[in-house]
Amino acid sequence: MGVDLSVSLGGARLANPVVTASGCFGSGKEMSRFVDLHSLGAIVCKTVTPEPRLGISPPRGAETASGMLNAIGLQNPGVEAFRENDLSWLAEREVPAIASVGGHSVAEYVRCVEVLRGSTGLIAIELNLSCPNLEDRGFMFALSAERTAEVVAAARAASDVPIFTKLSPDVTDLVAIAEAAAAAGTDGLSLINTTLGMAIDTRTFRAKLSTGTGGLSGPAIKPIAVRCVWQVHRALPHVPIIGMGGIAGVDDAIEMILAGATAIAIGTANFYEPAVSEQIARGIADFCELRGITSLDEIRGQVKEEG
């Protein structure tokens, strides 16, 4: 029996629903030592900004129970170098790419989108509106429906590929922000980014990260991610969602699809199981075959809601 795992992400067609979470897979070069990149639906690359960024001073990471904290400060070579060195590398190998872009202003997001226009192999752009680690922390677009809508509308107008908007779970009403992004024209949503956390070294009395706080990721946040995907999918059933947050195995991926995700992204698990993304992509096919599922459409959002 054939299983059709292909999914549509706002016009972009993926051979299977497994992609990589931005910032957890580079642009594929390093990971290609462990994973057949063609086994994945697409590579979502590390966030780039108009200009290169040095990133913040170490220490940048700390392990926590079933997860980790990070604060990198968007270290990146700039969108132009990314296009020349990373996107072209993926294009040469015919690996579908989703770029992730960030910025300090609406104009900076637009600048990134413009530089990426017409890039071979680029199937979508993800707007990173929720990185909580930048120095100008008052400027997180994802905290406000209005600011989110502004960036989405400007990026949508500038882009020749589908726009996915990545939101933060650290808000009081995620559905309202997701609705604002949808109304502004986003082709899909990426849920969720890390949630802000902190850890303190009891020997030195210092925060474990140089910035004090950082983004919590890994299996520790999976229930939050499933909840976010479920809430947003219920409110916006026609908006495709890339679900992510703590996915480390096939079961986690299926859970996210049952909550309403169209595709799923593997993040922190790549760090400790370098081949896990390919294993999950193959595992989803096995799961479907075993359960007699011919298309993921049959189970998407199919969580039974009565007690």
Place this chain on the structure above:
Amino acid sequence: MNPVIRIAAVASAARFGAYRELVMEAPEIAKDARPGQFLNICVQPGGAHLLRRPFSIARADRTAGTVSVVFDPVGLGTQWLAAREAGDTVDLVGPLGHGFDVASDPGVDLLVGGGYGTAALSFLAAELDARGGEVHAIIGARSRSRLYEDNVLDETCASIAVMTDDGSAGMQGLVTDPMPEMIKRFSPRVVYACGPMPMLRATAAVASELGVPSQIAVEEFMACGIGVCWTCVLPVRTNGSLKHQRSCTEGPVFEGEAIAWA
């Protein structure tokens, strides 16, 4: 020489004073491993501590197909590893990172090792010796039980100066104390160092003052060890400007002169 993911059987486990040595069967890693490279080891299978821990490779025996690590069982991960016995399995990724650069022609070199960091230098000493070089070493630790010294070092080094903080072995003092005299006497081409960060910083400074290039194997927190998380960076001078370079990929061995020590 791509790194591999490998479930390796423990061939043997031994004590080295306060430290432990674990020898693991991983022929394809042993074949390619270079001094200064590391293994990223899963230290709590099925537990809540998901991240692997990086360990310098202390020996790669191509004939036996084994690789070994030497470590101090102080934390949760190292204590789990210390409880492994022959026949147990360990989940490895490696060999990883940019190791020590070794000149192909024989020459005089100085190794400076602190604590269990000396084990990685023993691997290097064997390689330098095999190339016909003359190797001198300064090895140090807080006390005798924390000093790492093995047969390979004894057999390959033309001289070994031993320093301990409390004088319980060798001379009382720091590894940097005898450095100026040894550099003057032997005129080494390179100072190679591995050990705790404050020691590395001091070693790089002395080498720099005396005009000897140094290669420093740093120890940093790494979430992934494979080049994608960007947590393990150090500020390193690269082509005239300061860049955050990855300890796991551009490192763990950096030129001492290039590191902008915090």
